[in-house]
Amino acid sequence: MASLYGFVRRVYLVFNPPAPKALSESPLRFGILGAAKIAPLGIVWPVKNHPDAVVEAVAARDQGRADAFAKRHGIPKAYGGPEAYQRLLDDPEIDVVYNPLPVAFHYEWTMKALAAGKHVLLEKPSSCTAEETRKMFALAQSKGLTLMEAFHNRFYPAILRVKEIVDSGELGTPTKIEATFAIPGGLIKDNDIQMIYHLGGGVMMDMGCYPVAMSRYLAGTEPTKIISARADVHPKSPQVDLGTTATLAFPNPTGSLGPADGLTATLVAHARLPKLWGFLPQLPKTFVRVIGTRGTVELSNFLVPWLHHTITVESSEEVGGPLRKRTEKQYGNLGYRYQLEAFIDKLRGRNPENWIDAQDSIANLEWVEAIYKETGLGSRPASTAEVPQTTTG
Ligand SMILES: NC(=O)C1=CN([C@@H]2O[C@H](COP(=O)(O)OP(=O)(O)OC[C@H]3O[C@@H](n4cnc5c(N)ncnc54)[C@H](OP(=O)(O)O)[C@@H]3O)[C@@H](O)[C@H]2O)C=CC1
Numbered sequence: 001m002a003s004l005y006g007f008v009r010r011v012y013l014v015f016n017p018p019a020p021k022a023l024s025e026s027p028l029r030f031g032i033l034g035a036a037k038i039a040p041l042g043i044v045w046p047v048k049n050h051p052d053a054v055v056e057a058v059a060a061r062d063q064g065r066a067d068a069f070a071k072r073h074g075i076p077k078a079y080g081g082p083e084a085y086q087r088l089l090d091d092p093e094i095d096v097v098y099n100p101l102p103v104a105f106h107y108e109w110t111m112k113a114l115a116a117g118k119h120v121l122l123e124k125p126s127s128c129t130a131e132e133t134r135k136m137f138a139l140a141q142s143k144g145l146t147l148m149e150a151f152h153n154r155f156y157p158a159i160l161r162v163k164e165i166v167d168s169g170e171l172g173t174p175t176k177i178e179a180t181f182a183i184p185g186g187l188i189k190d191n192d193i194q195m196i197y198h199l200g201g202g203v204m205m206d207m208g209c210y211p212v213a214m215s216r217y218l219a220g221t222e223p224t225k226i227i228s229a230r231a232d233v234h235p236k237s238p239q240v241d242l243g244t245t246a247t248l249a250f251p252n253p254t255g256s257l258g259p260a261d262g263l264t265a266t267l268v269a270h271a272r273l274p275k276l277w278g279f280l281p282q283l284p285k286t287f288v289r290v291i292g293t294r295g296t297v298e299l300s301n302f303l304v305p306w307l308h309h310t311i312t313v314e315s316s317e318e319v320g321g322p323l324r325k326r327t328e329k330q331y332g333n334l335g336y337r338y339q340l341e342a343f344i345d346k347l348r349g350r351n352p353e354n355w356i357d358a359q360d361s362i363a364n365l366e367w368v369e370a371i372y373k374e375t376g377l378g379s380r381p382a383s384t385a386e387v388p389q390t391t392t393g
């Protein structure tokens with residue numbers, strides 16, 4: 001009963017965030033590019049709860065859509081029409097841009113936003129190619145602006161706790177990571193941006209970027225190679241993967257202590273899990289597990305642990321010794337707000353405890369692209385838009 005109450009309360013708070021006690025006199029003013037589905041959860045509600053941020057404007061390709069979004073969320077300015085995104089970027093009253101456009105437009109509009117002097121909180125995955133991501137961060141750096149990929153889950157207390165357990169040595173030497181983000185069919189339709197190749201679609205881009213990022217984060221190092229990668233492709237769109245499974249090798253973290261073959265990570269992303277026995281829809285799977293020489297930790301929901309999760313730890317004092325089991329929970333009330341908090345801390349010159357830096361975002365995409373290469377599907381097409389570069393920016 002208590003856990004049901006906790007769940008309802010957490011959901012309520014994310015959708016109805018309590019207003020901050022006192023608003024800063026000159027809060028950072030956010031502008032949103034596109035009336036995207038993720039924008040309320042990703043920025044609008046978190047901002048309502050932050051004492052130093054407001055959403056000042058939204059831009060959508062259609063004026064009616066921009067107006068409706070602005071009205072629904074109490075946003076003062078709504079830019080609409082074919083020039084709307086650029087008009088938002090030209091608005092001197094915008095300090096920060098939230099970019100939740102389809103991945104194929106991340107590069108173009110982030111480069112333009114940076115060129116216009118705005119900081120950018122950029123939705124995941126950062127772009128279609130590591131090369132584009134490199135260029136975005138180079139421009140941000142050359143202009144002294146902050147750019148961060150919005151891997152919201154990297155900021156949740158439950159994730160930080162799992163990392164702490166792994167790094168504490170309680171599990172011995174990590175030998176295997178399993179990270180799965182898979183959902184049943186029927187949720188993501190063919191016309192969703194995730195399913196459209198030229199918009200940067202494909203499950204490894206969209207859902208798969210999370211297991212890739214999580215395995216690299218928990219391993220604390222970069223993979224060395226791809227052992228295998230296999231994709232189930234969309235029947236009508238052969239460059240789009242509906243489901244991809246990849247196994248990556250990581251360096252042996254502690255040399256002689258670990259098994260000879262080091263650490264491997266098996267990553268699964270699936271947007272349309274097949275029905276069991278042909279009729280029973282499968283439940284969503286969003287777990288990460290780290291297996292070490294002396295124990296295992298599993299987080300039941302590494303994607304949105306603020307909603308619900310259990311951390312299960314089984315460990316022993318010595319290799320092969322008796323296992324002791326315990327469960328933990330690490331909630332917090334802020335949901336996506338943790339990510340915003342770190343972002344604003346950075347903009348205000350404070351040092352956030354957690355951050356996703358340029359190298360992290362670049363490497364994540366390098367591995368996503370490497371997995372695509374291994375499956376034979378190849379990278380998503382790079383942007384052909386003309387954008388300002390570092391030297392001219
Ligand atoms: N952090 C998270 O938890 C999540 C992040 N995401 C990420 O956020 C981004 C947006 O995802 P989501 O909200 O599902 O996306 P939507 O399908 O809602 O699309 C986002 C916006 O893209 C704009 N857009 C511009 N050009 C096009 C085009 N040619 N076709 C379609 N849309 C276009 C639309 O803006 P307009 O209003 O101007 O028409 C639309 O509002 C992606 O990068 C995705 O990976 C998605 C889900 C969860």
Ligand SMILES: O=C1OC[C@@H](O)[C@H](O)[C@H]1O
Nearest residue numbers: 124183188194206207303
């Ligand atoms: O980032 C995401 O998280 C939730 C998923 O359902 C969505 O497809 C993805 O974009």
